[in-house]
Amino acid sequence: MLELRSVTRAYELGGERAGVFVVSLSVPQGCLAVLAGPSGSGKTTLLQLAGLLDTPDEGEVLLEGKNVSALAEPARCHLRLRRLGFVFQAANLVPVLSALENVMLPLQLQGCGEIEARRRAEAALLRVGLADRLHHRPGQLSGGQQQRTAIARALAPEPLLVLADEPTAALDHAHGGPLLDLMAELAAEQGVTFLVASHDPSVIARAHRVFRLADGRLVGEDAP
Numbered sequence: 001m002l003e004l005r006s007v008t009r010a011y012e013l014g015g016e017r018a019g020v021f022v023v024s025l026s027v028p029q030g031c032l033a034v035l036a037g038p039s040g041s042g043k044t045t046l047l048q049l050a051g052l053l054d055t056p057d058e059g060e061v062l063l064e065g066k067n068v069s070a071l072a073e074p075a076r077c078h079l080r081l082r083r084l085g086f087v088f089q090a091a092n093l094v095p096v097l098s099a100l101e102n103v104m105l106p107l108q109l110q111g112c113g114e115i116e117a118r119r120r121a122e123a124a125l126l127r128v129g130l131a132d133r134l135h136h137r138p139g140q141l142s143g144g145q146q147q148r149t150a151i152a153r154a155l156a157p158e159p160l161l162v163l164a165d166e167p168t169a170a171l172d173h174a175h176g177g178p179l180l181d182l183m184a185e186l187a188a189e190q191g192v193t194f195l196v197a198s199h200d201p202s203v204i205a206r207a208h209r210v211f212r213l214a215d216g217r218l219v220g221e222d223a224p
C-alpha cells in the first residue's frame with residue numbers, strides 16, 4: 001500500500017546534519033504500523049514524506065505501487081485530499097463548529113453535497129462512538145473525544161492511508177489505548193492502513209508492525 005524506497009531527507013542547520021537517511025519500509029493494506037523511536041529520530045520527517053507534505057532528497061515514495069514522489073504539487077494535493085487522512089497530536093478541530101460540522105468539512109471540500117456530507121459524517125462519528133456528541137463543539141468534548149472526532153474527520157472521506165503523529169500525546173494513559181484499539185478495528189474491518197508515529201508503549205503494544213528509528217535510520221522492524 002505504502003512503500004518508502006531508500007528515502008533520504010536531510011536538514012543542514014548550523015553545520016549539523018539531521019533528518020532521515022536511506023530508509024526503506026513497506027506497509028501493507030489494513031496494517032496498523034507504528035514508527036517508534038526517541039525524540040529527534042525522524043518519525044515526523046518520515047510521516048511528512050509518506051503524507052506527501054514533503055519530498056525526499058533521494059529515494060521514492062510509492063502509494064498503491066505508484067511512484068508519487070515525482071508528482072507536481074497539484075497532483076500531490078489531489079492525492080492528499082482524496083487518498084490520505086491526517087491525525088495530529090492536537091485534534092486541530094475548528095472551535096466554532098460542532099463535531100458533526102468538523103467532520104463534514106473535508107467532505108464538502110471534496111465537493112460532496114450537504115446531505116451526503118452529513119450522512120457520511122454522522123456514520124463516521126457513530127463508528128468512533130460519538131453518536132451522542134454530534135452537536136457538541138470541541139471545547140465541550142474531552143481530549144479523547146476530540147481525538148476521536150479527528151479520527152472520524154480523517155476517515156469520513158474514506159482514505160486509503162491515515163497518517164497520525166503522536167495521536168495519544170495529549171491523552172492520559174487510560175484514553176490512549178482505546179484510541180489505538182479503535183484504529184486497529186478500523187484497519188481490520190475497513191482495510192484502512194495506518195502509519196502512526198509514537199513513543200507511547202501502549203501504542204507500540206497494539207501495532208501490527210513496528211519500525212524502530214534511531215538517528216534518522218531504520219534500526220529494527222518487528223511484527224509483534
Ligand SMILES: Nc1ncnc2c1ncn2[C@@H]1O[C@H](COP(=O)(O)OP(=O)(O)OP(=O)(O)O)[C@@H](O)[C@H]1O
Pocket residue numbers: 011012013018019020037038039040041042043044045046
Ligand atoms: N525543518 C527542519 N530544519 C532543520 N532540522 C530539522 C527540521 N525538521 C526536523 N529537523 C531535525 O531532524 C531530526 C528529526 O526530526 P523529527 O521531527 O522527524 O523527529 P521526531 O522523531 O518526530 O521527534 P519527536 O519525537 O520529538 O517529535 C531532528 O534532529 C530535528 O532537529
Ligand SMILES: [Mg+2]
Pocket residue numbers: 043044045165197
Ligand atoms: Mg515528531
